[in-house]
Amino acid sequence: MRHLLPWLAGGLVALAVPFVVTNSYLFHLIIIAVIWSILATSLNLVLGFTGLLSLAHGAFFGLGAYTSALLVTKADWNFWATIPPAMAVAAAFGAVLGLLTLRLSGHYFAISTLSFGIVVSLVLEKWDDLTEGPRGISSIPAPSPINLFGWGEISLESNAAKYYLSLLTLALCLLFVWRLVRSPIGRAFEAIRQNELLASCLGVDLVFYKLLAFALSAAMAGLAGVLYGVYITYINPIDAGLWNGFYAVMYIVIGGVGTFAGPIVGTLFLVTLPELLRTFQDYRLLLLGVLLILTMTFLPQGIVGGLRTLRQRWVAR
Amino acid sequence: MSPFLVQQIANGIMVGSIYALIAMGVAMIYGVMNVPDFALGAKAMLGGYVAFLLTATFHQSYGVALLGSLVAIGILGVGVERWIFRPLAGAPPINGFISSFGLLLIFENFALLAFGPSYRRILSPFDRDIVHVLGASLTMQRLLVVVVAIAVMIGLHLFIRFTTLGTAIRAVAQNRRGALLCGIHTERIAGVTMAIGSALAGVAGALIGPIAMVYPSMGENLIVKAFVITILGGMGSIVGAIVGGYLLGLIEALGAMYISVDYKDAFAFAVLVLVLTVRPQGLFGKGAR
Amino acid sequence: MMKPKRLWAMLCVALAATGAGHAARAETFEFGVVAPLSGGGADYGTGFQNGIKMAVAEVNKAGGMTVGGKRYTLSPSFCDDEFKPDKAVNCGKELASQHKVRAILTPSSLAAFPLMGFNQQEGFLLMASSQTPRFTKAGNKLVARITNNTDRTMGPWVQLLDAYFKKTGQPANKAALMVVNTELGKTWADNFAAAWKKRPGASIAGSASYNANDTDFYPQLSTLLPNEPDAIILTTVCQPSSIVIKQARELGFKGAFIQSAACSGEELVRLLPAEQVNDTLFEVGNWGLDTLEVQAFRRAYQAEFGMPPQAVSGQGFEAVRWLVKGVELAGTVDDVAKVRAAMPQALSETKNMFDMANLDDKGDIDFPMSVGVIANGTVSVFSGDR
Numbered sequence: 007m008r009h010l011l012p013w014l015a016g017g018l019v020a021l022a023v024p025f026v027v028t029n030s031y032l033f034h035l036i037i038i039a040v041i042w043s044i045l046a047t048s049l050n051l052v053l054g055f056t057g058l059l060s061l062a063h064g065a066f067f068g069l070g071a072y073t074s075a076l077l078v079t080k081a082d083w084n085f086w087a088t089i090p091p092a093m094a095v096a097a098a099f100g101a102v103l104g105l106l107t108l109r110l111s112g113h114y115f116a117i118s119t120l121s122f123g124i125v126v127s128l129v130l131e132k133w134d135d136l137t138e139g140p141r142g143i144s145s146i147p148a149p150s151p152i153n154l155f156g157w158g159e160i161s162l163e164s165n166a167a168k169y170y171l172s173l174l175t176l177a178l179c180l181l182f183v184w185r186l187v188r189s190p191i192g193r194a195f196e197a198i199r200q201n202e203l204l205a206s207c208l209g210v211d212l213v214f215y216k217l218l219a220f221a222l223s224a225a226m227a228g229l230a231g232v233l234y235g236v237y238i239t240y241i242n243p244i245d246a247g248l249w250n251g252f253y254a255v256m257y258i259v260i261g262g263v264g265t266f267a268g269p270i271v272g273t274l275f276l277v278t279l280p281e282l283l284r285t286f287q288d289y290r291l292l293l294l295g296v297l298l299i300l301t302m303t304f305l306p307q308g309i310v311g312g313l314r315t316l317r318q319r320w321v322a323r
Numbered sequence: 324m325s326p327f328l329v330q331q332i333a334n335g336i337m338v339g340s341i342y343a344l345i346a347m348g349v350a351m352i353y354g355v356m357n358v359p360d361f362a363l364g365a366k367a368m369l370g371g372y373v374a375f376l377l378t379a380t381f382h383q384s385y386g387v388a389l390l391g392s393l394v395a396i397g398i399l400g401v402g403v404e405r406w407i408f409r410p411l412a413g414a415p416p417i418n419g420f421i422s423s424f425g426l427l428l429i430f431e432n433f434a435l436l437a438f439g440p441s442y443r444r445i446l447s448p449f450d451r452d453i454v455h456v457l458g459a460s461l462t463m464q465r466l467l468v469v470v471v472a473i474a475v476m477i478g479l480h481l482f483i484r485f486t487t488l489g490t491a492i493r494a495v496a497q498n499r500r501g502a503l504l505c506g507i508h509t510e511r512i513a514g515v516t517m518a519i520g521s522a523l524a525g526v527a528g529a530l531i532g533p534i535a536m537v538y539p540s541m542g543e544n545l546i547v548k549a550f551v552i553t554i555l556g557g558m559g560s561i562v563g564a565i566v567g568g569y570l571l572g573l574i575e576a577l578g579a580m581y582i583s584v585d586y587k588d589a590f591a592f593a594v595l596v597l598v599l600t601v602r603p604q605g606l607f608g609k610g611a612r
Numbered sequence: 613m614m615k616p617k618r619l620w621a622m623l624c625v626a627l628a629a630t631g632a633g634h635a636a637r638a639e640t641f642e643f644g645v646v647a648p649l650s651g652g653g654a655d656y657g658t659g660f661q662n663g664i665k666m667a668v669a670e671v672n673k674a675g676g677m678t679v680g681g682k683r684y685t686l687s688p689s690f691c692d693d694e695f696k697p698d699k700a701v702n703c704g705k706e707l708a709s710q711h712k713v714r715a716i717l718t719p720s721s722l723a724a725f726p727l728m729g730f731n732q733q734e735g736f737l738l739m740a741s742s743q744t745p746r747f748t749k750a751g752n753k754l755v756a757r758i759t760n761n762t763d764r765t766m767g768p769w770v771q772l773l774d775a776y777f778k779k780t781g782q783p784a785n786k787a788a789l790m791v792v793n794t795e796l797g798k799t800w801a802d803n804f805a806a807a808w809k810k811r812p813g814a815s816i817a818g819s820a821s822y823n824a825n826d827t828d829f830y831p832q833l834s835t836l837l838p839n840e841p842d843a844i845i846l847t848t849v850c851q852p853s854s855i856v857i858k859q860a861r862e863l864g865f866k867g868a869f870i871q872s873a874a875c876s877g878e879e880l881v882r883l884l885p886a887e888q889v890n891d892t893l894f895e896v897g898n899w900g901l902d903t904l905e906v907q908a909f910r911r912a913y914q915a916e917f918g919m920p921p922q923a924v925s926g927q928g929f930e931a932v933r934w935l936v937k938g939v940e941l942a943g944t945v946d947d948v949a950k951v952r953a954a955m956p957q958a959l960s961e962t963k964n965m966f967d968m969a970n971l972d973d974k975g976d977i978d979f980p981m982s983v984g985v986i987a988n989g990t991v992s993v994f995s996g997d998r
Contacts, residue, residue, distance in 0.1 A: 030734065031709035038698065059417065106596055109603040113359060113416075117554040118599050121592035124547070128589040131793060132821065141795040142697075144725040145750050234698075239729035242697050242722065242795075248547070249696075252424065259421055281702060288436055290692070291650055295428030299407060302422045306414040327838050330863070334830040432650060440654030441919060442851040444883075453862060460863050535827030536855065540652050544823075579831040584820040587831055 046269030057199030068246020070228025100224025262310030339572025364546025370525025396525025557608025663928030886989030
């Protein structure tokens, strides 16, 4: 139970944020970090727990964002009704990718996912009758208010409301991943991560579990995209591109692969760091590059991994 | 044969040559060091700037500029291997990937700071004359790109096959521990490989400079395609990288012509995904993975 | 240990000294600039930034801004958005809450649209060099364009082109579009195509898209040229446009080029030899008239930064002067609604090199566009009745 304490503490702090943080810039960074954390957590499901390096998650993120935004702005749907189709579209593409990459591993797998992601984002960009292409979708409205049947409404116009929505989503996703990893399905994932050949010899249905991992992970990434769209109010094919996919990988690796806190820590670190570096003006990105290299060299297991090692060493003293 | 078909094929071969050079660099470095060097595109960019400096500021000839970029970026590669990748030897390859991404940020922003964001033109004596081959128009520079790329490929092939150093490189690529047991200084080989791979990228940048101009972010598109090519050809296979490079160039050119020029960039990636479903190790990769 | 009284006294003196220092200095007026300063858009963003720096230097050298009897020095805060919408939001939020800016200038729609998501909420005026019609159609009350709205200017401009072609008698029926995959490029191309097709006998003979930082256009050109277009339409900034022109000529294209306002003819003439760039027509605000004002700006910019300015540099320059006037007229550095209300008057009092005028409620301005012509290696302007 002790290991739940940091989570509870973190949760309480997170809940208090809108009341404590008055600076809207800092608040914005926290909101966007929460949204990216959902993306990172989704990727962690395939990367950290199933051992599959996907570089396509930017595309799933974008698919979710576009599905929801298009349904709301062009077909006048209610925001809440767009969530299932957004997740379904992302999941479908995730399953397709899982199928296409079944026999691949290692770098072949990674680059194949990269290519898939690029194709998806290119189609989103070029098919502008459907998606408005490089114009992007602007003025995305806030989610419609939640009707509390007799007790009024919860409006979602304010940043605080959007924050709580994202936070709730993150919490649900983390809970889902946690339960999943501890279930027989999760054990199958772990087996695949450790040694695919051996796992299949032991009777693990590789096809089923890989597809499942991808579909679930993609659906979650799509959900992150949906939240991103309503928060930023503008989406563009760049958001579905490979940079978001790369950043998601970085958040996890820097944070600590295969841990639950890793993606969140990594996201917070990599969202705030470039902003802190703004004081260095023109040298900002250069310094970021240096820091990435230093982190990888001295903390090869990421921040959370590194902290764990430190704690073990300290306990062993 | 329609002159425009010839033109597209010629385009494809030229573009393919540049891709192939960088892909060869990726393949070599991956084969020996098991590290996906994502900064190789940025090294090509730096090679372009070196060539620009040599021709514009130091008024050297274009030939000197080509040689200069080769040497300068080769040396840079040695430094990168020594201080960036060697410390990461024991870690999973993904760490090396992220470090190389960090390196990309450093190179790009260094170039931005040093040279500013404007596009620079490298003046080459070959960029003025136009040659007509089977109805296609090619500047001499474009022809030069193909010629130099092929010369480099042949040179590299001979080097790998027939010199002691080349054999040592092959040994380390095949089995690092085995090579170590045979007395091969694997770290030095890593340095040499990185030097060669980087030099290839550097000269690619200097070659494409007169055609496409030099600017800080020019390496980004190149490196993504280079990675796709190395996988398509089979990771670690230099022949695969070459074939893959030309294949990609041609697929893009012909796809642009016959299917849709808007989706030009997508064809290469789509082809890769499809090829890998049928042949998971790439075209020339070793064994099923 | 010093006696507490003495320590206290020293502290008081120190505080007073700093206080005295503050009173002697002028106040500063901060405003924000969100632009791409790294990555693919660096060239464009830096051009914008430099124009702003020049205007700021000019205003400050003349003693700064005078609002309600107090003097203010201009102090711009530049933020690199890396040409990404979410980074633009980071910049906007930082500027609004850390620097409490009341105005943000940006050179592109990519940043303008996400910033529109919260500019009214955070209370800053958004001045953008966005040609997209939607910038002023979202009902945002705190936006102002610093360039033309293609919806409004394209029709008359293409008619002007038509007059030019009639005068020279060159064939001008089939146009091939080279569309850059940015919002600006796409919107401009669509508006252009619609206006072009209204000309009797005119048609669009093919369209090819490319990425903003592509540098090899043989694939696209090889697809477009078989249709034998009379003109190739260019929709992006000078660097890639110059390469398209060069490569099209290499491939034997002998027709005309028509370039959107994203690139000024001056820059093209600098980048390319005459035989390649001749017969290029470009959409130009007064930039192309090369008035004394523009010439002076060009010289000063070149002297300061060692490279020629882009049109967007001039827009940044004039935006600052306009904003300063607006704040002065409004008599407040804080009340953004008052500033916005004063902007139309301010514009009419700010003689600017683009002849921008008439800011309307939605945020649009008049921005006269002419047809620039490159012939014999030099740039001239065709204004119709010549």
